[in-house]
Amino acid sequence: MASEKTHVRTTLNGEATEYLCETNQSLLEVLRDVLLLTGTKEGCNDGNCGACTVNMDGRIVDSCLVLGVEAEGAEILTIEGVATPEGLHPIQQAFLENAALQCGICTPGFIIASKALLEKEPNPSEARIRHWLAGNLCRCTGYDKIVKAVVAAANTIGGKK
Amino acid sequence: MRPIEYVAAKTVQEAVTSLAEKGDAARPLAGGTDIIVQLRGGRRQLDRLVDMKAIPELNELTYNASSGLRIGAAVPCYRVYGNAEVAGAYPGLIDAASLVGGIQIQGRGSIGGNLCNAAPSGDTIPALIAHSAVAEITGPGGSREVPVEDFCTAPGRTVIQSGEILVAIRIPAPAAHFGACYMRFIPRNEMDIAVVGVGASVVMDGNKVTACRIALASVAPTPVYAAAAGAVLAGKEATEENINAVAEVAQSAATPISDMRGTAEYRTHLIGVLTRRALQSAIQRAKGA
Numbered sequence: 276m277a278s279e280k281t282h283v284r285t286t287l288n289g290e291a292t293e294y295l296c297e298t299n300q301s302l303l304e305v306l307r308d309v310l311l312l313t314g315t316k317e318g319c320n321d322g323n324c325g326a327c328t329v330n331m332d333g334r335i336v337d338s339c340l341v342l343g344v345e346a347e348g349a350e351i352l353t354i355e356g357v358a359t360p361e362g363l364h365p366i367q368q369a370f371l372e373n374a375a376l377q378c379g380i381c382t383p384g385f386i387i388a389s390k391a392l393l394e395k396e397p398n399p400s401e402a403r404i405r406h407w408l409a410g411n412l413c414r415c416t417g418y419d420k421i422v423k424a425v426v427a428a429a430n431t432i433g434g435k436k
Numbered sequence: 437m438r439p440i441e442y443v444a445a446k447t448v449q450e451a452v453t454s455l456a457e458k459g460d461a462a463r464p465l466a467g468g469t470d471i472i473v474q475l476r477g478g479r480r481q482l483d484r485l486v487d488m489k490a491i492p493e494l495n496e497l498t499y500n501a502s503s504g505l506r507i508g509a510a511v512p513c514y515r516v517y518g519n520a521e522v523a524g525a526y527p528g529l530i531d532a533a534s535l536v537g538g539i540q541i542q543g544r545g546s547i548g549g550n551l552c553n554a555a556p557s558g559d560t561i562p563a564l565i566a567h568s569a570v571a572e573i574t575g576p577g578g579s580r581e582v583p584v585e586d587f588c589t590a591p592g593r594t595v596i597q598s599g600e601i602l603v604a605i606r607i608p609a610p611a612a613h614f615g616a617c618y619m620r621f622i623p624r625n626e627m628d629i630a631v632v633g634v635g636a637s638v639v640m641d642g643n644k645v646t647a648c649r650i651a652l653a654s655v656a657p658t659p660v661y662a663a664a665a666g667a668v669l670a671g672k673e674a675t676e677e678n679i680n681a682v683a684e685v686a687q688s689a690a691t692p693i694s695d696m697r698g699t700a701e702y703r704t705h706l707i708g709v710l711t712r713r714a715l716q717s718a719i720q721r722a723k724g725a
Contacts, residue, residue: 301437
């Protein structure tokens, strides 16, 4: 089969980024193996666990279920684009302060997913947060601390600390 | 996942030609949330994927109160439930589109893809049947239309022939006092495959039901249109007794198997419970419509 690589142009974490990829490489593989952005994690590799969640054109997606070639022209945000030189994003800070991570494999996915929710709905209910994060699995910390962290981040961002 | 050729088609004709060239070794790609998993797991071997997302007709969602709804086959779930007009007119479809996978899957996966994947458990399919949806298909020989209840022929198999594509799903404009609902049973709150799913729709005239459609998921090799169940209620009052009678006929329309998700007996029980609940919800919605 054709094995010449495809040239893909994207905007990645705010910067114009081009890469070459095989047509059978997922966006997750491109991020980790081609662009060496290993913050995005591989969990199940079949769209169940959400560890590889990235934001693509304003929607959260499982990057294991997107082909690298499909990202042509897309705007992508990964965990590497969340903090700024000034410091952590309030969601990251809230995860630290609420001990919402242990092994940390699911954390980048949870933070990208939570960020998308809070940008859309600044004051989600606990039920809404749990529903929104249903596509992200955590196997060690447990969801209570994660949900509390998202609530805390919403309060910080809304200035209600 | 083995090497594969990727073609981003720009027109329906280009997609049809590209698929027809490769026959069964090519498949359309929309959201990819099923086919990429199948390719990676070796359950499907293809030489070519033809991406449908850049074809205008497959990416359009249009609603008109008189002509109804047309959902391009590659339109992701979130665009359907995120459209307030569509959500108001097609409540059963919205129930289904908002519980396929999680938010990540709904951001990519399309209703057209869910239909073409033809899983017996495909959540949107009973909802589409309840809403009297029709599949618009185009292939090398021209275009044709197939009611969604006739679309799936076996697990993972549909009426789509080599070189054909699903272009759109069309749903008629809802009648006055129309209501619909899709419900499924899973042992958790989200992110699971239906043990049983039931789609129901009604048209009401006061407390009388003038039309009723019932469709089932996960209880046979394909989603089931239980026409006889809906017919039980047509022209009758929406009483508990009559609703129970619909549920009993729906149970007899299914041929469930026993597997890790539930026994055949359990599934039959669930068809009864969910048919009653989905029907009651559809009736309530119709009264509010």
